[in-house]
Amino acid sequence: xxxxxxxxxxxxxxxxxxxxxxxxxxxxxxxxxxxxxxxxxxxxxxxxxxxxxxxxxxxxxxxxxxxxxxxxxxxxxxxxxxxxxxxxxxxxxxxxxxxxxxxxxxxxxxxxxxxxxxxxxxxxxxxxxxxxxxxxxxxxxxxxxxxxxxxxxxxxxxxxxxxxxxxxxxxxxxxxxxxxxxxxxxxxxxxxxxxxxxxxxxxxxxxxxxxxxxxxxxxxxxxxxxxxxxxxxxxxxxxxxxxxxxxxxxxxxxxxxxxxxxxxxxxxxxxxxxxxxxxxxxxxxxxxxxxxxxxxxxxxxxxxxxxxxxxxxxxxxxxxxxxxxxxxxxxxxxxxxxxxxxxxxxx
Numbered sequence: 001x002x003x004x005x006x007x008x009x010x011x012x013x014x015x016x017x018x019x020x021x022x023x024x025x026x027x028x029x030x031x032x033x034x035x036x037x038x039x040x041x042x043x044x045x046x047x048x049x050x051x052x053x054x055x056x057x058x059x060x061x062x063x064x065x066x067x068x069x070x071x072x073x074x075x076x077x078x079x080x081x082x083x084x085x086x087x088x089x090x091x092x093x094x095x096x097x098x099x100x101x102x103x104x105x106x107x108x109x110x111x112x113x114x115x116x117x118x119x120x121x122x123x124x125x126x127x128x129x130x131x132x133x134x135x136x137x138x139x140x141x142x143x144x145x146x147x148x149x150x151x152x153x154x155x156x157x158x159x160x161x162x163x164x165x166x167x168x169x170x171x172x173x174x175x176x177x178x179x180x181x182x183x184x185x186x187x188x189x190x191x192x193x194x195x196x197x198x199x200x201x202x203x204x205x206x207x208x209x210x211x212x213x214x215x216x217x218x219x220x221x222x223x224x225x226x227x228x229x230x231x232x233x234x235x236x237x238x239x240x241x242x243x244x245x246x247x248x249x250x251x252x253x254x255x256x257x258x259x260x261x262x263x264x265x266x267x268x269x270x271x272x273x274x275x276x277x278x279x280x281x282x283x284x285x286x287x288x289x290x291x292x293x294x295x296x297x298x299x300x301x302x303x304x305x306x307x308x309x310x311x312x313x314x315x316x317x318x319x320x321x322x323x324x325x326x327x328x329x330x331x332x333x334x335x336x337x338x339x340x341x342x343x344x345x346x347x
Contacts, residue, residue, distance in 0.1 A: 007041045007334045014329075015048035017344045018303075021295040023086055025049025025304035027256070030075040038334035039308050049086040051255070051304055052076050053314075056089050057097040058125060064101060065121070068128045077136060088255070088304065089133060091141035091191065092126055093175050095161035103162045118166045123178045130182035139187040139302075141223060141255070142179050143172050147192050152204030173217050180218035191223030191255055196241045197233045206244060213248060221251035227306070230276075230283045231263040239290045246299035254291065256306040258327035259283055259339070260315055269323045280326070281338035288343040309334065 018024050026047045032039045043050065054060060055072045063069050070077075080087040102121050105111045113121075129140075146163075148155045154169060155161040163171050172190075179188050190209060195202050205222070212219050222245040226238075242252045261276055270276060294300035307313045311332040315325035329340045 007038060008336055011336055012344055014046040021292050022300055023049040023302045025051060025302065026308045027051050027053040027306045029053050030055060030072055033075060033079055042308050042330055042334055044083055049302060049304060050080055051088040051090050057091060059097045059099045062099050062125050070132055087137050089137045089140040091144040093122065093163060094144040095155060112166055115167055122175060126175065126178050127182045134183050139189060140179060141191040142176050142188045144191045145193060146172060147201055147205050152200045173212065176217050176219055187220045188218055189221045189223045189253060190219055193225040193227055196224050196226060196238045202241055210248060221253055223253045223255035225256040226254045227256060227258055229260045229263050230280050235286050235290050239294060242294045242299050252300050253302040255304050257303065258306050258313060258315060260325050260327045265319045272326055277338045281342040284339040285342035
């Protein structure tokens with residue numbers, strides 16, 4: 001399916017509007033560049049930063065022990081270079097979307113790999129990515145979602161992660177160190193969700209990062225995913241969270257932002273009334289006012305939305321099947337929603 005490339009060209013560019021505050025980005029895919037001309041045009045006009053929604057995750061690149069394939073990721077790299085957009089790399093280590101074989105001794109995936117095997121494999125991968133992207137990509141999510149939602153400590157096998165089980169509790173220290181050795185100039189980010197939403201998880205991440213820094217582990221920044229709703233968390237807690245991590249000496253990035261119109265995960269589909277769109281718009285306005293304040297204090301450097309058009313958001317059919325959501329700034333036709341106009345002060 002092809003989408004015609006018609007967007008509202010009279011709108012001010014988001015990147016132009018926020019140029020003195022922070023980089024503003026969005027998540028896209030090579031599919032966007034080839035087929036969705038509306039979204040591509042929106043990205044070209046409004047955003048000065050991009051991140052891959054999927055194609056730079058290890059399962060799409062690390063094919064087997066001897067094959068690291070950048071051919072798909074290179075399409076986004078080329079686009080970023082041609083359009084002069086900052087490119088973030090997402091991610092090196094995660095408990096999801098890793099190639100299954102990496103955790104096992106052989107292709108049958110019956111016996112777990114040894115510590116030495118997994119260390120060698122992930123170090124090789126990090127070095128290969130850094131070599132391929134050095135001087136092109138300035139910012140990397142080194143580890144993603146490593147704090148448990150249950151214990152607020154390092155995620156374990158019970159939380160669907162094999163990293164600590166195989167490599168031990170210092171695996172985060174090692175992968176940051178290897179990433180820094182491979183590219184000393186890179187911004188190295190620890191990225192997670194609900195840090196700004198759940199106080200216990202925020203405290204767990206804060207203590208974890210503080211400990212890493214005390215050991216001189218080269219963590220540059222904290223990434224707050226910011227998958228939030230029109231109701232929660234309070235803006236005051238978000239601003240407090242940004243300040244807490246900034247005062248550790250870290251840069252703070254908003255890395256995957258969207259604003260769901262649903263507060264209850266089990267809630268049935270709502271009617272998207274003008275009142276609901278206005279409520280979402282006001283929420284976006286208050287959030288971006290917070291981001292501007294934090295940027296002016298030197299705490300916040302990037303705000304990245306997880307997508308551009310509502311109908312392509314990962315929030316459709318998740319967490320409730322057959323339920324749609326409208327968490328972004330542009331609708332399916334590429335038209336700016338009330339939230340867009342609120343954050344640029346037009347109405």
